[in-house]
Each structure stands twice: as structure tokens, then as C-alpha cells.
Amino acid sequence: MSTVDYSKYSVEELLDVQSRISSDSPNYPALIAELDARKKEIDEFAVKNKQHEFSIMENRVKIIGYFQLAAAVAILIMFMLLVIDGSASILSSSIAIIAIALNAIAGYTAVKEMHDKYWISFLNQLLQVPSFAIGSVKAAYSGLGGIYLYADWTNEAQFGFSASFAPGFSFLKYTASSPTQYLGVDLIALFFLAALLTVSHAKGTANKLIHPTPNSGAAD
Known part of the structure; x- marks a missing residue:
């Protein structure tokens, strides 16, 4: 008893x-x-908890959005400097415009909580994950910069961390091999990707709790 x-x-x-x-x-x-x-009371409590968790996750996505908007501004400033000193080529101008537009749209949709457009931020961050110099090609793309975990085999194999502030996309093709040979992964971009995936999953869970399907409450 x-x-x-x-x-x-x-x-x-x-x-x-x-x-x-x-x-x-x-x-x-x-x-x-x-x-x-007290099942009804418990269900309402669960919904409120999920909504609270979702709100916290959405705030993280907003932060990602502001970073992307800042990246759009930084890349725009760097592009204008290249135009002013006359070193901007058609290729670099095209890439800069695409990077500015991608960051601006991704940032705006994230800040405005346009859930169906989060894939733009996801794509933008996914493109920023790798940086490499392999053979005669060296390429990297970042918003404001990144913190990289890299493997370098220029002279001997080694692993390490590096950080850089280099907004935009860079691409170099050497007539011979690149003076450095490495593969890097941007940890900040990976963190942002995880946040975007988490909030997408949380939204799906919250929607199921708030708007259950007609059969979800049926007895087994």
C-alpha cells in the first residue's frame, strides 16, 4: 500500500x-x-517544455544568422576595396557577389525564423567546412573566418589547429604543386551545422506535440 x-x-x-x-x-x-x-496536465507540461527548448535553439540559429549578415558586410567591404584598387577580376567579382548574396539571404532567413529556408544557412555552412591545398589547387571559403582542425603533409604528416580571419572565397591554382599540402575542417561551421540540424529536429518534435495527428491519441 x-x-x-x-x-x-x-x-x-x-x-x-x-x-x-x-x-x-x-x-x-x-x-x-x-x-x-493528470495525463492532460502532463501533456501540456511536455508541450511547454518542448516550446521552451525550441525557443532556446531558435535563438542559436538567430546568432548564426547575425554572423552570416556580418559576413555579408565584411565580404562586401573587402570586395569594394578590391574594386577601388583595381585588382578585382570578373571571376573574383562574380564569386564575391555570390558569397555576399548567399550570406545575406541565409542570415536574413535565419534571423526572421523562416524555418522552410533554413536549408540556405545549412548549405552556406556546409560549403565552409572544408579548406584544402591538394596538388596544385588551394581553396577555402568562410564567412568571417574559422577555427580549423587540419592535417598537413607538406614536409611530414602532422595534425593541428589554426584560426584565421579571411571572409569570402579564395581559390588558387599553381603551375606546380602548392607550397603547402593540407586538408582542414572548420569547427565553427560544424558547430553551426549541428545547431541548424538540432533546431530542425526540435521543430518537428514540437509540431507533433502541438499538432498531433488524428490517430495519435487513439488507444492501442
């Missing part, structure tokens, strides 16, 4: 007890009965 009056417990306290109690406990049947009696 139960010695605990679970009717006086808050929903959070009930769920905490549920996570710790053994099914052999004499209080277990009373706990299950109280959980069943």
Missing part, C-alpha cells in the same frame, strides 16, 4: 519520481494512477 500522497506533487515532481522509482516499489501503482489521472 502506498504511503505517499502523489496528488500533492507538481507535474515536474511526478515526472522526477517516475524516472527514479522501481516498479517493485509499493508506491509505484499509486504513482501510475496519479500520472494517468
Whole structure:
């Protein structure tokens, strides 16, 4: 026989007890009965929790959006400097315009919480993950810069970290092999990708809780 009056417990306290109690406990049947009696209240609590978690995740995506908008401005300034000193070519101008537009659109849609457009930010960050110098080709793309985990085999194989502030896209093709040979992965871009994937998953979970399908509440 139960010695605990679970009717006086808050929903959070009930769920905490549920996570710790053994099914052999004499209080277990009373706990299950109280959980069943307050199912609607518990469901509402779960929805509010998911909404709160989703709100936190969305704020992270907004931060990514502001970084992308800042990158668009930084790349624009660098492009204007190249135009002013006359060193901008048709190719570099085209790449700069694409990078500016991609960061601006990705940043705007992230800040405005346009969930169906998050794929633009995802694509933008995915393109920033790799940087490399292999053979005679050297290429890198970043928003404001990056923190890289790299493998370098120029003289001897080694691993390390590096950080750089280099907005935009760079591409070099040497007549011979590049003076450095390496493959880098931008850890900041990977972190941003993880945040975007997490918020997309959380949105799907929140939608299922807030707008359940007609059969979701049916008895088994």
C-alpha cells in the first residue's frame, strides 16, 4: 500500500519520481494512477517544455544568422576595396557577389525564423567546412573566418589547429604543386551545422506535440 500522497506533487515532481522509482516499489501503482489521472496536465507540461527548448535553439540559429549578415558586410567591404584598387577580376567579382548574396539571404532567413529556408544557412555552412591545398589547387571559403582542425603533409604528416580571419572565397591554382599540402575542417561551421540540424529536429518534435495527428491519441 502506498504511503505517499502523489496528488500533492507538481507535474515536474511526478515526472522526477517516475524516472527514479522501481516498479517493485509499493508506491509505484499509486504513482501510475496519479500520472494517468493528470495525463492532460502532463501533456501540456511536455508541450511547454518542448516550446521552451525550441525557443532556446531558435535563438542559436538567430546568432548564426547575425554572423552570416556580418559576413555579408565584411565580404562586401573587402570586395569594394578590391574594386577601388583595381585588382578585382570578373571571376573574383562574380564569386564575391555570390558569397555576399548567399550570406545575406541565409542570415536574413535565419534571423526572421523562416524555418522552410533554413536549408540556405545549412548549405552556406556546409560549403565552409572544408579548406584544402591538394596538388596544385588551394581553396577555402568562410564567412568571417574559422577555427580549423587540419592535417598537413607538406614536409611530414602532422595534425593541428589554426584560426584565421579571411571572409569570402579564395581559390588558387599553381603551375606546380602548392607550397603547402593540407586538408582542414572548420569547427565553427560544424558547430553551426549541428545547431541548424538540432533546431530542425526540435521543430518537428514540437509540431507533433502541438499538432498531433488524428490517430495519435487513439488507444492501442
